[in-house]
Amino acid sequence: MNRSAAPIGVFDSGVGGLSVLRELLRLLPDERYLYLGDSARVPYGSKSPETVQLFARQCARFLADQQVKLIVVACNTASAVALEAVQAEVDVPVIGVIGPAAQAAVRATRSGQIGVIGTRATVNSGAYSRAIQRLDAAVSVHSQPCPLFVPVVEEGWTDHLSTRLIAQEYLTALFPPSNGNGSHLPTPIDTLVLGCTHYPLLKPLLHELLPGVELIDCGEHAAHIARQQLLAQNGLAPARPRNDHRLPADVRFYLTDIPPTFVPIAERFLGFQVNLVERVEIDHLCAQEVRLHSSPPGIPPIRPAAVA
């Protein structure tokens, strides 16, 4: 069965994956898209791998049930800790954002020192280090979680002075001031992976703080891999007529919660007007493998030593 007319499914914990969707729309404008944001349970980046795996499987199951031809895990945290779980869950080809960004970073680096910034869950997973070193074992990877970048982007404070201070604090570990005791690295980091789909909105600030450092936007590279994947499965959508150079976007938005801030934030990410959004429920999908229970008998209550 030729499924080229079927939509591409894209999911994220919330709005961040819209930066990936934007790149998909640029590269593959003739496709139809279903975008699912798990906004009822956003964010994933501060949660445990087990919980993110369950949530990501539920997102993928929902999209697979809509007969998508390809699933793009447009979330670094889910790609880092749940890609295999998602691939096992559904019969549809699944691509994440980490492999494509790792490839791009290895191609870009001259110094052999790559920095990776992301959520705590992404960094703790070590997924970028593994992906990069599988491609080139001689490359060193230096990671830094930047948990406050997501909320400042969602607040729209991408050029606020406080955001600059936050960025300086986080980046000092990877890019030590050159007039101090010098870097601990033999050669400086020349390539920085933006390992969270919110971070492309901080590109202007990061370019300014890190002149000469190549910034890797995972969405851009994931879109190329998506195109390759569709070519390989003979699944590219037929070209649609366009009467000018602007791209018609055929996107259906699903959210697990519709907060009042979604539309303005989504428009900031996408750069076009978002009209209709549909709320869906996914937490009943994919029974947990290990069902958890409260209060197994015999476990004594916790008695912390003392309150000062």
Place this chain on the structure above:
Amino acid sequence: MNRSAAPIGVFDSGVGGLSVLRELLRLLPDERYLYLGDSARVPYGSKSPETVQLFARQCARFLADQQVKLIVVACNTASAVALEAVQAEVDVPVIGVIGPAAQAAVRATRSGQIGVIGTRATVNSGAYSRAIQRLDAAVSVHSQPCPLFVPVVEEGWTDHLSTRLIAQEYLTALFPPSNGNGSHLPTPIDTLVLGCTHYPLLKPLLHELLPGVELIDCGEHAAHIARQQLLAQNGLAPARPRNDHRLPADVRFYLTDIPPTFVPIAERFLGFQVNLVERVEIDHLCAQEVRLHSSPPGIPPIRPAAVA
């Protein structure tokens, strides 16, 4: 049945409610506590009222099933939008944090101008304005959402320069610089409700930025109301022997997700060591009144106008 030996149930979207638990432990040290943090779905403050209502009912149902004698909704967002839904869900007395803080603020103000800071959901709900004006219609209430305060507190950056800048930005609307065009208020705000359970950790900074302004910590006042409620139902726990002036804490911690950051953040809130935490699942409790479905036939896909 005298239920004085039963525990008190306390719930929050995550760790913020620990600032309320701390006040309960100070005032009612002889009680046993079950603390539930819905860390798999944290935060609530950026989500829609409907979603917060469902989550809060599930939290309360879990605690009621553990035979608690009283439920404290230790979350401003849930208290603001879901207190009635929670009270309808369970047969146990339920108290929130908004009523107690509103009473304290009305008692404290001399100028008749009260400021309220909280999450976007709490501020948008208007719950504080209603609660305060029900007590004293002559008092004016001025609200400001401060969405970045929760993530900076969770990051532990309570005295970082970026946090000071964030606070100045948010507070300017309530406390305009006196050497500028002057305040728009006839008399200045003299009382500020910390309408989010994370904010007490910012008290030192807020005291410094707002000298002379009375800060209302909702946990402190909720603890007093909890004590009154237990006295009224003849449900105070009998005194337990103590051999010094430190308070023994009898708390059992339940979380819907156990992220690696929970213990250090919890210890920052509570000021004592947290040892055992149990993971529980609550999202199967309380069926949604309106079951949501995906893709009802006949709804056309969304076609945003164009991608630039």
